[in-house]
Amino acid sequence: MGWKCFSVDGAMRIIFLGTPGYSVTVLSSLFEAGHELLAVVTRADKPAGRGRSVESPPTAVWAREHGVPVLQPTSLRPPEVAAEFAALKPDVMVVASYGRILPPDILAVPVKGCLNVHPSLLPKYRGSSPVAEALLQGDTVTGVTIMLLDEGMDTGPIVAQAEYPVLDDDTSESLMVRMFERGAELLARTLPAWDSGELTGKPQDDSLATHSRRLEKSDGELDFTRPGKQLSDQVRALHPWPGAFTRWNGKTLKVLKAVPMSLNTADHENAEDVSAGTVVALNSGEAASLGVATSNGILGIVEVQLEGRKASDGNAFLRGHADFLGARLPS
Incomplete structure (x- = not known):
């Protein structure tokens, strides 16, 4: 029945x-x-x-x-x-x-x-x-x-x-x-x-x-020699699985939320000369407080999660990891 x-x-x-x-x-x-x-x-x-x-x-x-x-x-x-x-x-x-x-x-x-x-x-x-x-x-x-x-x-x-x-x-x-x-x-x-x-x-x-095709864990790794818009799309596409990530100091750093941004949002005198993968501070009032230089623009980092830690927004992450600014990813 x-x-x-x-x-x-x-x-x-x-x-x-x-x-x-x-x-x-x-x-x-x-x-x-x-x-x-x-x-x-x-x-x-x-x-x-x-x-x-x-x-x-x-x-x-x-x-x-x-x-x-x-x-x-x-x-x-x-x-x-x-x-x-x-x-x-x-x-x-x-x-x-x-x-x-x-x-x-x-x-x-x-x-x-x-x-x-x-x-x-x-x-x-x-x-x-x-x-x-x-x-x-x-x-x-x-x-x-x-x-x-x-x-x-x-x-x-x-x-x-x-x-x-x-x-x-x-x-x-x-x-x-x-x-x-x-x-x-x-x-x-x-x-x-x-x-x-x-x-x-x-x-x-x-x-x-x-x-x-069926997604694999490796599809989540971010390649900062690609344009910021493509990387932002990757973050969105791979949430919640397999998730976008890079590595910092040998640990996995998950990028949970990100936005594409232009170079003029960087708080840096010569932003156009910054190498892809370099972490930079962004101007006050932007959608993100920090970002990563890419081959075209910046990937604004809104929310991240370091291996073994809780997820946090960019400001909170910087307060606990001041040495993140200027880092070259992946590392």
Whole structure:
């Protein structure tokens, strides 16, 4: 038996696949719209936090609180998994950051296909890190795509799409949350027309495709021979993980928040002659109190965290580490 919060005409029988907290926005919107949730499929419970206690994914927690069955297969490839899904007789499967590619026998289960909420304007930024890639590229506009899954990586037909602005202070975290909120709204508007057959998918133009890759810890290291604007975008894109960092006196120095600034903000007579990577004081009243010279402009440091210490703003950090001014990073 599936679960829904009230009965509505046009309600669909849905298996939902998703794992992280921002996927819950999509899941709860389906529930609130009166669709019949047959099951929530998510990743396995795993240790988390300092105590390493085993925790369930946020989607599993939500599902149990709302009486929706939870399935946590270690793999989708065994035939019995597809058989279990098929026994539920879904009209459609909705995927929102599940974390695995669906094999052909799973894709074939629902009568009306598998719809995926993807946080980019496909075919731009296919792959696992589209939100971070948009920020890394300095995009001012991004969006959400509802697509029909096929066997490729984000290559299926586009069912619906909407553009949204990237805010100046967006990080991957804030932008991801907002894109899945918008994605939930777009999906809600899309499902009735998809169910009735009024809406069909449009093939992607593969010649326009770009890709995003899975991020690694090393992607966070700041190279001050690059322009300040690119480094600021890197800080935003890699928050909260893997995080932007450099090294000072052999310790990791995380850069939690930064802004691009011009050379004339430096409290230095010959700022244009300062070598890339040099820490400089900035003029009073600027958005940051200290910065690092780059190949083009200054990376204003708003918030940092030295290895083994708490996070602090630039002023507080300088009060405890006066010798930071004039340092050459990384060191």
